[in-house]
Every structure is written in structure tokens, then in C-alpha cells.
Amino acid sequence: MSDSDEDMPLAIRKRQPASTNPSTDDENIENSGSDSDIPLGKRKRPAVRRKVIDDDDDDDASSGSDKATRPAAKRRSYKEESDDSDNSSYGSRSTPKKSNRSTSSLSDGKDDSSDSDVPLAAKKKPVPKPKTNGTPTTNGTTNGSSRVKAAPKYKEESSSDSDTPLAAKSKKPAAKKPTAKVTKVKSEPDTSSSRKPKAAEKSKEKSKGSSSKKRVKDEPEEPARPKKVKKEEEEEDLNAWWLNQDKNEDEDDTVKWTTLQHNGVYFPPEYVPHGVKMKYEGKPITLEPEVEEVASFFAALLYTEHAENPTFQENFFRDFSKLAKRFKTVPAITSFSKCDFTPMYEYFQVEKEKKKNMSKEQKQALKDEKLALDELYGVCYLDGRKEKVGNYRIEPPGLFRGRGKHPKTGCLKLRVQPEQVTLNLSKDAVVPKAPAGHKWAKIVHDDTKTWLATWKENVNDSTKYVFLAAGSSLKGQSDFKKFETARALKKEVAGIRRGYMADLKDKKMFIRQRATAMYLIDRLALRAGNEKGEDEADTVGCCSLRYEHVTLEKPNIMHLDFLGKDSIRFQKSMEVDEQVFKNIRLFKREPAQEGDELFDRLKTAELNKHLQMLMKGLTAKVFRTYNASFTFQDQLQKLTPKDGTTAEKLLAYNRANREVAVLCNHQRAVSKGHAVQMDKITDKIRALKYQKMKLKRTILTLEPKLKKKRPELLEPESDLEDDWIDEHEVQLMLKERERVRLKWEKDNQKRKENKEKPLSEKDLKEMLKEVDVREKELAKERKSGNVPGAKGATVEKCEAQLLKLDERIAATRTAMVDKEENKQTALGTSKINYIDPRISAAWCQKYDVPLEKIFTKTLRDKFKWAMTVDPAWEF
DNA sequence: ATTTCTACTTAGAAAATGGCTG
DNA sequence: CAGCCATTTTCTAAGTAGAAAT
Incomplete structure (x- = not known):
């Protein structure tokens, strides 16, 4: 080297x-x-x-x-x-x-x-x-924001929309100019040479930034939002920080923004009592809404691993009984084992069912509601650019679901009040209103932090934050x-x-x-x-x-x-x-x-x-990132079939991905249907072995002399027991009859169309008789061991088929192993956090695989900064 | 120097969605 | 066209690591 x-x-x-x-x-x-x-x-x-x-x-x-x-x-x-x-x-x-x-x-x-x-x-x-291939972009995390000197002040909106201060504001901040340019760049084959000049141009513009920003500020208010689509793209281009990086390494990256405005956070709706009574010592009891709420938290988890966990039960019950006591619940709730939450549980099941069966309009209404929230809380303006907010919802109350043997799992996580929540935004930004009758804990203006809101959670006393979404420039x-x-x-x-x-x-x-x-x-x-x-x-x-x-x-x-x-076992x-x-x-x-x-x-x-x-x-942690990305690139290169189909290439991609997931020990719970699916595959293999067995017998029937010469033909297939064979043959015949009947039906249909006279039930019975015959043959074959085989069977043909079967068995086995291993391996985490997305983007270009086969919409958004690499780019 | 606090990334589970099929 | 399963998205717990406090 x-x-x-x-x-x-x-x-x-x-x-x-x-x-x-x-x-x-x-x-x-x-x-x-x-x-x-x-x-x-x-x-x-x-x-x-x-x-x-x-x-x-x-x-x-x-x-x-x-x-x-x-x-x-x-x-x-x-x-x-x-x-x-x-x-x-x-x-x-x-x-x-x-x-x-x-x-x-x-x-x-x-x-x-x-x-x-x-x-x-x-x-x-x-x-x-x-x-290092030309990509000039590499290091300089330019922090564009810090350059823009003049903090654009956002004008207050007219009072009417004061509660949605951001909406409709600075819609099109700065700019047509850059937009147009960037767009052009995009369409060009993105070579490093072409990029460079552009970056320079852009940075020039940046210095003028303030003027363009100003325009924004003065812009007349937009009428109701005309709905995006088109807009989206433009805005995205504006946020394309990766296109105009210059390599200024010493840029001060402690300052994260110059201006930041947002609409605060969304609080979960108040609890609405359902009135379903839990039982205590077998009798229904009435609970105050506050108590009922907590009982419901537990009821909803009934029969899950959490609810079965003694620590969880204990912690839950301590908090629950304390609360019940405070509300003077009668009778006093002092024993967990006397509690019966099933009525509530059942109620929830019913509700779930109802929800599933809601009409289309209802479902749509729900969606719209969500969308409205997204529009209000889901966006913010960072240095004048529109950015998505990640988790703008305050975490609702519930029972703390600690992983593994967390001593506090099951503890009651209290409802967060606005008084606990601190907001971070520009000095000149409109402070979002706290919910009616409430105020914020604090308002801060810390431009060295990326969080928009923070609060303390009561169970572990840990700090929670609202950050920008993964696709935002800051995160990118x-x-x-x-x-x-x-x-x-x-x-x-x-x-x-x-x-x-x-x-x-x-x-x-x-x-x-x-x-x-x-x-x-x-x-x-x-x-x-x-x-x-x-x-x-x-x-x-x-x-x-x-x-x-x-x-x-x-x-x-x-x-x-x-x-x-996460209490995931590492065992290697x-x-x-x-x-x-x-x-x-x-x-x-x-x-x-x-x-x-x-x-x-x-x-x-x-x-x-x-x-x-x-x-x-x-x-x-850098070693993890490095080894993951390096391994991925290496494996990808080795595994990708240059002339393969897209499916084959994707398989290679996923294998490389899996390699990394295994390296990083990323696991997931085995899905509940897994065992059943595996059984099916095992059965499939057995069925193949059964065919092999039959073929061997046929060979021996055709050529009895071989018994001496090739005793292995007499050996039973592994894992093929008589009982299984019995059952298998029964199933085979069942399927055969079903097939015959289907064929009969189909034929009839056709005849009807052709106005021919339909086949009668009798005909069907005739056809089924053949199956009966075959069934008898099978029984005979099992007794005698003589299997005549299909007409025209020869030893050679059988041998060839045997080989094919072996191949199929091997293939099925690998698929099984594959599946088995994948069942507990989570590929997502490494894809999202460890593998440099530029490796994937370059690979897609190089091998002509559509990006969306590899990255979901959210991932494409998250990695948009990486999507324009040169196909020859290397990690 | 050590401990605690803060801020941010990484993580699997759970919920929601989507695509398929019976 | 519901029901089912796989995939995607959401949720928030659980890490890392540097800064601040002691």
C-alpha cells in the first residue's frame, strides 16, 4: 500500500x-x-x-x-x-x-x-x-448563515394571523436569482469543474445577501397560501447549501443561525374520559378522569411484554395507586393483583376497530387535521429559509417504556405543561403564543443551539428537545x-x-x-x-x-x-x-x-x-462510521454484478448493507409470523427432498442392478419421516383434487361463453377418479418401493432432474438462511446513520439503478446533499 | 480531576401506510 | 375490497461527547 x-x-x-x-x-x-x-x-x-x-x-x-x-x-x-x-x-x-x-x-x-x-x-x-476526486465541496462546512450579516427582520403580520406568525410569511425569501441558477446547475452533468465556478458565484451573492433578504421583509403579505408543489422545489434549491460551499475550514460553526422563527410546539389534546370502568376485586369502579387516564395507559398495554413485566407493573402501580389515593378513589386501590383492566382493554379494541372502519371522509378529515398541524408547527424559518421541524409534538403523557431491565420502566410520564417548555428563537421573531391560560417557561435566543424548544421529562429527569427535521440544512x-x-x-x-x-x-x-x-x-x-x-x-x-x-x-x-x-445482546x-x-x-x-x-x-x-x-x-464513534462506510463501499464493489439485472444489483446492495448491519450489531425483534414462514420454507425443502426420493426410486425401478452399485440411492433423505410423507401425500392429493376441480370450473366457464354444453358433475367425478387412481399408485409405490416414474423416464433424465433438485434445495436453503439472518438484522439503522449516502448515490449512477429503489422518500430528502456526487466518487 | 449537565446522534419498537392477493 | 404482510414513518429511549460545575 x-x-x-x-x-x-x-x-x-x-x-x-x-x-x-x-x-x-x-x-x-x-x-x-x-x-x-x-x-x-x-x-x-x-x-x-x-x-x-x-x-x-x-x-x-x-x-x-x-x-x-x-x-x-x-x-x-x-x-x-x-x-x-x-x-x-x-x-x-x-x-x-x-x-x-x-x-x-x-x-x-x-x-x-x-x-x-x-x-x-x-x-x-x-x-x-x-x-479525492475533484469534489471541491468536501470540507468546508460553510456556514452561510453566519455570513449574512443583516438579520432579516420579519415583519409582524397583521394581527389576524398573529397566532400563526410564520404562515405565509417570507414565502419566497431571497430569490429568484439563485433559484434559477441552482436549477441550472442541477441539470448539468454535475462535474466538479462545473460546480466550482458556480460555487464561487454563489458565494458572491451571499455577501449581497442582505439586500435580497430585505426584499423579503418588505414583501407584501401573501394571501392565503396557494399551495405548494411548485414552490417546494424552489425552496429546496434555496436551501441547497451543499452547492455553495467554499472551503473555509475555520468558519465558526458554533453559531448555528442568524435568525430563527417558528410557531412553538404542539401540545397533545386534553384527556377525554371514556367512562369505561375497570374492575377492582371484581367490581366495576368509578375513577376520576385523571385516574382513569393512567389506568387506561396500562390497559392499552395489556398482554404486551411491557404489561407482563413485573418491574413495569410495579412502577406503574406505585404511581397509579398513589394517584388514586390522591383522588380518594373508592375502594382504595392497594393491590395490583386486584385490578382488572380488561374492560378498558376491550373498549380500546373496539375503538380501534371502529377507527379502521371509518369512512373515507372521516379518514380524510383526520389527515387534513394532521396536515394543518404540519403546516403550522412543522415549519420554521432559519436565516429566512423555510425548514422542516422534526418532532414538534410535545410528548404525550404515558407510561415510560424503558428498554431491557430499566429500573424505571412503567413509571408514569406526566403531561408536560407549557410552563415547563422553553423556546429558542431570534430576538426579533414573534414569540408564539402559549396555549390559552398558560405561559412559556422561558424564551431564549441562543444562536449556538439548534433546538427550538426544550423541556425536562419527569421520569429520568432528562432533557427533551425539539429539533429541525432530518432533511434540514442544519442536520444535513x-x-x-x-x-x-x-x-x-x-x-x-x-x-x-x-x-x-x-x-x-x-x-x-x-x-x-x-x-x-x-x-x-x-x-x-x-x-x-x-x-x-x-x-x-x-x-x-x-x-x-x-x-x-x-x-x-x-x-x-x-x-x-x-x-x-438498547439492551441488545452483543455476542460474537x-x-x-x-x-x-x-x-x-x-x-x-x-x-x-x-x-x-x-x-x-x-x-x-x-x-x-x-x-x-x-x-x-x-x-x-468515528470508527464505527468509518468502518461501516468503508465496509459498505468495499462489499458493494465486490458484490455488484456489472451486467446483472436491477434486481441482482439490488440484492448485492442489500447484502453489502447487511454486512454493515451485522458489523454494527443492529438487530430487531423477530417478527411474530417468522416461525410460521420458516416452517413453510422447511416444508418446501422437504417437498423437494420428497421428489428426490421419488426420483431415486424411479432410477432403481428402471435399473434394479444399481442397487448394488449405488447404495446411496437407497438411503433415505434426511429429515424426511414417514409421518411427514404420509401427510405430504395426503396434501398432494388434496391439492390435486382442488386443481382438477378448478380446471373443471374454468373449462365450464369457457364452454358457457362458447355456448357449448357444460361439463357435468359426472365429468368432474370422472376426472377425480384419476386422482384416486394416482393415490392408490402412490400407496403401492410406498409399499413396494417401486416407482415407475413418468412415461419415458430414463435413468439419465432422472439424474438430471436430481441435480436440478439439489440446486433448488441449495437455493432454498440459502434463501432460508438469508431470511433467518435478516429476520433479526435491521438494515435501516446503518443505512440511515452509518453509510455515507454518497456511496449509494454514486453507485446508483454508475450502475444505473434508480435511486428510489434504495432510498425512501424521507431518506432522499435527508440525503439530498449527497445526491449529486460524481459517479466515480469514493468514500 | 471528577462529576454533572447539555445537546445532539443513534436506535429499535410501534404505528401508519401501501401494495398485494385471495 | 377487506385483510394481510412488508415497508416506511413516527416516536422517543438510549447512547456519545463536550462543556460547565464542583
């Missing part, structure tokens, strides 16, 4: 903020001997220097106290690891604090191995071409930035890998742990693993892995088994680097025990700080 020589070293040293580390430039990694060669990261460390492993703790005594649950992080002291040659220095108490630095020999860090270290799942080599820009950082990592990764491979043997435990963690994060796409609190589900990521999550097996196999984000086994294996064994050594952290002196913050100095913008 050419890059290994050149790029590699860069990775390590390049990053340095010039200020911090002057001397770092030496080239030779191999010369590790001299101090100066040590990669920056290391050099820097001394400042922060954590104690050398041995001297810092003697905590061992305490370690025993840890509860089986999550103990507070503890430090352990490490004994010498005897078999590890170079770590002799480790355990010994006297490690010299300062000197250690020199030791880390990069040289012995087997550089060779590091190259070969491909991301686990994807054993791909880095694509050779560093091709940060998405773009995310992938650019991942691409930057691509260039640096070889060096970074070499660096941590070398650090695996560092003397300082902390550094070893850090390197080992980096290895896992890079190779296994683990998450960082921040620390979690007591009142959250017990899940872990890399840095929070505990003793019991990792087991080692002889030569170099590591088994990981733990619950990750893989071969790991020898030194990693040793390190983990060391970390697991006494006095470590169940409950102890594997990386007992590593915190995500420290890890990220280190990463940050290896490469600007690098954090643990």
Missing part, C-alpha cells in the same frame, strides 16, 4: 496542533529508538501522566466489596504477567515514572501486522485510490461533516492502527488499556461505553466492559457477550491479535472478578482526548 509509507506516519504526527507539539515531525516510525520519534500522543501524555500502574494502587483490598452488579470503577493492581516477555516492567512496583516513555518501541510493534489488520468483519484492504450539514470526518480517518487509519498496535505493549497499564480498547473499537465496531448510572438499564460499551463479558479461549479466541445499547467470538489476547488476560487477572471493569483505568473521555490528538475530530 502506498499509503502505508506515506500516510501512515502522518496519521500519528500530522494531527498535531502546531502549537502543542513542535518537534513532532520526524518521519521515521521505525526508528523508534529515539525519543523524538515517539508519536505525539505519547509524547504529550507526560503532562497528564497518570501514575504508573503499580504505584498507584493498592486498592486490591477493596475490590472484594463490589457488588455483583455494577461496582464503582475500581483500580486493580496488576501482577506481573509472566508469559508476556516485555511486560516484565509492568507489575513491579518501582516502575520509574518518567522514563517509561522511551520504551514504547514502535518498531517492535510489528508494523506488518498492522497493515493486515483489517477491520474484523470486513477484511478489506483499503481502497488504493486516495482519490452536520451529517456531511460526520462523513467527512470518517473519510479523514480513512486516510489516517493505517498510522493510527500502527500506533495502537505498538501501544498494546506499552509499559503503562493505562496506555495498554487504551490501546486495547482502541483495537476493539476499531475491529469490532464497539461503542465507546460511557459510564452509566444506577437507575438505568445495565448495558455496556467498550470502556465499560466488565470481567464477565469477556472470556478467552486458548490460542487467541475472544468471546464477547454483553448487553449493548473472534480471533484477536496475540497481544490483545495477552492484554485482556492480564486485565482479567486477579484480583479482578465478576463486576470489575475490564478497563479499570480507562474512561471514554480520556480515550477521546487521545483520539482527538491523533486526528482532529476523531472520537470513538
